[in-house]
Amino acid sequence: MAAIGRTRWIIPEGFIPGRSMVNADRPLLSHEAFCVLNAGDAEAHITVTLFFTDREPVGPYRMTVGARRTHHFRFNELEEPEKVPLDTDYASVIESNVPIVVQHTRLDSRAADIALLSTMAWPAD
Amino acid sequence: MAAIGRTRWIIPEGFIPGRSMVNADRPLLSHEAFCVLNAGDAEAHITVTLFFTDREPVGPYRMTVGARRTHHFRFNELEEPEKVPLDTDYASVIESNVPIVVQHTRLDSRAADIALLSTMAWPAD
Amino acid sequence: MAAIGRTRWIIPEGFIPGRSMVNADRPLLSHEAFCVLNAGDAEAHITVTLFFTDREPVGPYRMTVGARRTHHFRFNELEEPEKVPLDTDYASVIESNVPIVVQHTRLDSRAADIALLSTMAWPAD
Amino acid sequence: MAAIGRTRWIIPEGFIPGRSMVNADRPLLSHEAFCVLNAGDAEAHITVTLFFTDREPVGPYRMTVGARRTHHFRFNELEEPEKVPLDTDYASVIESNVPIVVQHTRLDSRAADIALLSTMAWPAD
Numbered sequence: 001m002a003a004i005g006r007t008r009w010i011i012p013e014g015f016i017p018g019r020s021m022v023n024a025d026r027p028l029l030s031h032e033a034f035c036v037l038n039a040g041d042a043e044a045h046i047t048v049t050l051f052f053t054d055r056e057p058v059g060p061y062r063m064t065v066g067a068r069r070t071h072h073f074r075f076n077e078l079e080e081p082e083k084v085p086l087d088t089d090y091a092s093v094i095e096s097n098v099p100i101v102v103q104h105t106r107l108d109s110r111a112a113d114i115a116l117l118s119t120m121a122w123p124a125d
Numbered sequence: 126m127a128a129i130g131r132t133r134w135i136i137p138e139g140f141i142p143g144r145s146m147v148n149a150d151r152p153l154l155s156h157e158a159f160c161v162l163n164a165g166d167a168e169a170h171i172t173v174t175l176f177f178t179d180r181e182p183v184g185p186y187r188m189t190v191g192a193r194r195t196h197h198f199r200f201n202e203l204e205e206p207e208k209v210p211l212d213t214d215y216a217s218v219i220e221s222n223v224p225i226v227v228q229h230t231r232l233d234s235r236a237a238d239i240a241l242l243s244t245m246a247w248p249a250d
Numbered sequence: 251m252a253a254i255g256r257t258r259w260i261i262p263e264g265f266i267p268g269r270s271m272v273n274a275d276r277p278l279l280s281h282e283a284f285c286v287l288n289a290g291d292a293e294a295h296i297t298v299t300l301f302f303t304d305r306e307p308v309g310p311y312r313m314t315v316g317a318r319r320t321h322h323f324r325f326n327e328l329e330e331p332e333k334v335p336l337d338t339d340y341a342s343v344i345e346s347n348v349p350i351v352v353q354h355t356r357l358d359s360r361a362a363d364i365a366l367l368s369t370m371a372w373p374a375d
Numbered sequence: 376m377a378a379i380g381r382t383r384w385i386i387p388e389g390f391i392p393g394r395s396m397v398n399a400d401r402p403l404l405s406h407e408a409f410c411v412l413n414a415g416d417a418e419a420h421i422t423v424t425l426f427f428t429d430r431e432p433v434g435p436y437r438m439t440v441g442a443r444r445t446h447h448f449r450f451n452e453l454e455e456p457e458k459v460p461l462d463t464d465y466a467s468v469i470e471s472n473v474p475i476v477v478q479h480t481r482l483d484s485r486a487a488d489i490a491l492l493s494t495m496a497w498p499a500d
């Protein structure tokens with residue numbers, strides 16, 4: 001399949017809840033994800049830059065999505081150049097060398113039950 | 126009414142929760158749907174291709190939406206060429222021979238209550 | 251302010267839950283809404299057409315949004331030409347004589363708590 | 376990084392729930408936010424105009440987002456020219472002198488648990 005999408009996507013609303021329901025396993029742990037589809041036949045080399053309220057941007061975070069693959073990355077699990085702080089407002093710019101499509105999702109399990117939000121990221125190129 | 130929409134739509138964030146609340150009937154069963162509107166006067170012949178994290182794409186899944194009809198398809202209920210695995214990240218590309226509009230929705234009832242997310246799919250043509 | 255938006259908007263995912271939590275007042279009653287902003291200086295004359303899975307479209311429903319006004323219409327409260335059936339999949343096409351912007355929201359209170367979804371409608375003109 | 380986005384964004388669906396769960400701290404208080412990313416190298420001067428169902432628009436509300444910063448503004452916390460009424464339908468137009476990206480989020484904790492919705496705002500320029 002030919003490559004689909006754009007090479008730069010924006011998510012203004014970043015926030016990883018710092019708590020989760022009791023005994024949450026990984027699926028029900030509070031988390032925030034950017035889901036990437038790379039429908040094309042070339043590997044996607046992706047960089048993420050994080051923006052904050054009161055300090056300079058952090059990045060690039062680097063990851064790869066193989067040809068004809070999807071990968072749902074959790075911001076919680078990013079490690080380099082630094083972990084994403086919890087309970088903190090941030091925003092992200094996601095760039096790729098080939099066209100991709102990006103969707104944003106949060107699962108919030110701070111209360112006894114879970115809440116979900118999702119939106120397509122905004123394509124900027 | 127003239128046909129409305131585009132012929133290729135993308136949903137990067139696929140995930141069907143593998144559990145549901147106790148005694149869930151079909152409406153409250155955890156599920157994920159792509160909702161198609163075919164506003165035009167010709168039948169829409171639709172193919173869906175699913176992408177995964179660690180294997181080649183699966184498809185096409187084939188379905189039809191009549192002229193001037195909507196159909197809300199549950200990924201859970203797709204059967205051919207194979208069922209969609211639960212608790213597994215995937216993404217989808219939805220293609221049609223005529224313009225359609227596609228919206229993505231998930232109902233998650235793994236906890237005692239339900240959570241919902243929805244977003245318009247991303248039009249790629 | 252000059253008129254903002256488009257004159258035709260699409261919401262493929264319509265579904266009004268047929269039940270609500272015990273003692274729900276109007277705000278917490280299960281409902282589905284299309285929220286219209288008419289930022290311009292001319293009254294917006296709006297028509298809504300509903301599409302179903304297994305019968306011909308129903309409409310037009312007619313409503314007006316004054317100049318420089320917003321109105322959040324509940325599908326549940328539409329009356330003419332007929333009420334919108336509960337627990338039934340539908341889709342909607344919303345047309346206006348002047349540019350408007352439309353957002354879709356559902357509140358589902360079938361369980362003990364509430365769930366929300368929202369997305370911008372899809373502009374088709 | 377070069378400026379990213381558009382200079383006018385629309386959110387038709389505004390509604391701040393007037394109640395919250397018992398003992399809610401600020402993060403779990405019912406609220407509605409517009410999240411701004413200003414990825415560029417110039418400060419963003421932003422004005423917000425609110426639209427209502429039955430009276431003239433209110434504004435401008437004024438705020439600033441520094442270069443290379445994100446700010447998640449709560450409508451609940453706007454003060455000038457007047458506070459945003461609770462339990463009241465409204466819509467917003469968000470304008471900036473430089474390109475920005477805007478996402479809309481609501482957290483509703485009127486019930487014992489929380490519900491979330493989010494969507495990208497609609498870019499109007």
